[in-house]
Amino acid sequence: MSWRDERGYALSIWAVLAVTAFTLIVGIAVDLSGQVAAKSHAGAVAAQAARTAAQQLDAVGYMNDGRSREVQAAQARTAALATIGAAGMTGTVTFPTPTTLEVTVTARYTPLFLSSLGSALQVTGSATTRLARALNGTER
Numbered sequence: 001m002s003w004r005d006e007r008g009y010a011l012s013i014w015a016v017l018a019v020t021a022f023t024l025i026v027g028i029a030v031d032l033s034g035q036v037a038a039k040s041h042a043g044a045v046a047a048q049a050a051r052t053a054a055q056q057l058d059a060v061g062y063m064n065d066g067r068s069r070e071v072q073a074a075q076a077r078t079a080a081l082a083t084i085g086a087a088g089m090t091g092t093v094t095f096p097t098p099t100t101l102e103v104t105v106t107a108r109y110t111p112l113f114l115s116s117l118g119s120a121l122q123v124t125g126s127a128t129t130r131l132a133r134a135l136n137g138t139e140r
Contacts, residue, residue: 027113
């Protein structure tokens with residue numbers, strides 16, 4: 001075997017290693033961007049669920065004095081969870097105060113390239129909404 005034959009083997013090994021490394025880098029980039037997109041989508045669903053829940057205002061209390069603004073917790077939770085469920089995700093709704101609600105959404109992202117290294121990843125998004133009375137854009 002001459003030195004020319006050995007040089008061909010060295011180039012072949014280098015090419016295989018370079019292609020493997022490049023594929024791994026591209027796979028990490030694609031899967032990381034997919035995970036970031038899934039997290040962003042979970043946050044958007046949480047914000048929409050929070051807006052939907054905040055629309056469940058206690059109309060009777062508000063109509064009685066014009067100032068009382070509280071969310072009807074049962075209806076708000078049902079509305080938020082329906083929005084989250086329609087997006088194919090799971091979540092929780094909490095009420096820290098009568099005029100504030102927090103929504104946390106959990107979704108799963110399955111990697112495209114690196115799925116052999118692990119299973120689906122869990123991503124979360126959250127949103128907080130505070131009820132406020134406003135007139136012409138000014139809170140009252």
